[in-house]
Amino acid sequence: MSSANYQNAVAVIAKQEDKFLELVKAAKTDVVFKQEMLYAAQAMMNNDYLCTVAINNPLSLRNAFGQVAACGLTLNPARGLCYLVPRDGQVVLDVSYKGMIKTAVNDGAIRDCIVELVYSNDQFKYKGKRHSPVHEFDPFDTEERGEFRGVYVEVTLPDGRVHVEAVTAKEIYKARDASDLWKRKKKGPWVDFETSMFKKTGIKIAKKYWPQVGEKLDTVIQYLNTTAGEGFASHDVPISVVERYMGAAEVVDEAQPLPTSNEVEEQVPASETTQVEPEDAQAQVAEPLEGEVLQASNDESQAPVDLPPKVLKKAQEVVKRARESQGWKAARDYVSSWPVEARDYVLRLLSTAEYQAAQGE
Template sequence: MSFSIVEFVKQQEPLFVGALTDQAVTWAKESQFAIQLFQKNDYLAKTAISNPTSAQNAIINVAAIGITLNPASKLAYLVPRDGSVCLDISYMGLLHLAQSAGCILWGQCKLVYENDTYESNGLDKAPTHKYNAFGERGPVVGGYCTVKTPGGDYLTEEMSLSEIKATEATSKAKNGPWKTFWEEMARKTIVKRASKYWPRTERLDNAIHVINEDEGVHSEPVMEHVPESEIMNAENARKEEVFNKAQSLCESMEASENMEDLKRYFKEAFLLTRGMKLQQNIQAVYAECKEKLEVTEA
């Protein structure tokens, strides 16, 4: 059986090389890691023999995503699941991909326990999380993932225990790693949801897709991350546009030759500046123009 597995893995070299996205991931090393995984897990090897297509796809995904099977790194594994060989990417693997692809500068994901002190400081700041690492922390009540983007923004995503459990209940892996490595799966769930708000990259998107396909998890729509600087620039541009439009309407009010035109321009300017201090200036200009017209018409 071992010989068959070795030959099978070696046959995947052309497909692996053709799908490779990260030159740091090499066939020479990854093929050996794959062979080691098959040889150490008889059930995994039997699954590959009975479903070679799934094993082939899992090996190709290693190259396409650009992640290593090196057991020392603990980033990704080949695992048997529902009669197929799947590429299982850990939460550390997702964070590693995000960092290497330039989505984030760094990131961390931690679980929060009942006896911890936890305080949320908003989505754009890291939370305050204090705990006794060597004491009794109680049961898990939730978790969070905080990352720093290349733009300098901090992004924090939090999940309650009930939200994590809801994901577990819909996963194909609920009777597998969710039973044996619950905390790791919980962290991966949090990181996956947090990644929806990070800058997008194809490698990370591919990794999330593979995880969702293999674990049968529904993927929520992605909300693209927009740096705070872009939001501020857009808001300033909008305010400038409103100011220029309001100024133009004030000039039109001053040039009005009758009350009907004056009121029409005033109404448009008043609605445009609703809720803004600028509206006071609009009202002052209108009052002045109205007074002049009343004198003229008299």
């Protein structure tokens, strides 16, 4: 790794201080910029490939580092809560199962959590959702524990009650098989860190049955499943967004998926398509959306050159739904903690669309 590359990568983060502090304030987290920049710099110094990916895809580095501010987890390697890792041509924030637990505890959704894998030779007795199971095994005899059967997630709720969810191996493998990275048979967390992914997936499934779920945990899971490639790479609008528009919930917005480095580079002449957004000197093809897309048609709505197609597409979805529901304030709240370039772009689109709606256009 050259000194220049390392310094350039660190400079990408250094320029994000104001945006980082904005995210910390908006998300009400307590991570400290200078400390997290130090941990990020250490990670890139210790991993040449991470540094190279950061230089080649600086937008992904900015987005991943912004997630630190949004979720409130430190990059301190001694804590083991989250890590900056290179994955499929981009830098992502890999949140560990311990980081997911910490996020839920910080949000007040739970007071504590135990996640254990169960194997065929373990002595395991499930006693229902309101009682701790009986689980006996030798943690040092890993070779003789037998076939993987599933995961149980035991949490202590805010009122002190115990809640236990048993997640079968079949459910775990079904989630794995839906992973975009797994389907494309590339190296990823399901290959390199299988047992940790079993636990993370157990939490993702179990949390659906908790009486309440922290908003930040939903955001973390959405980010891991999309940008980090751990789950099904869907472009569907999450139920949390629908609830926000309907006024049924007040939920922190999700992390926006980023493209891989290959996707960033794919460009076509503007004459080849009519549904395009400016990406660089040339126009770039946007993936098709379900339903009508509100087209940007004036200078105010021109996107910053480094916004990826997936973010542009999501921006159009937000504007379209805001116009249909007249939920302008909800839409602005929804994008309030997006990366600054994307947020400002959507706010310009929303202002234009709201004015047009008021004029009956």
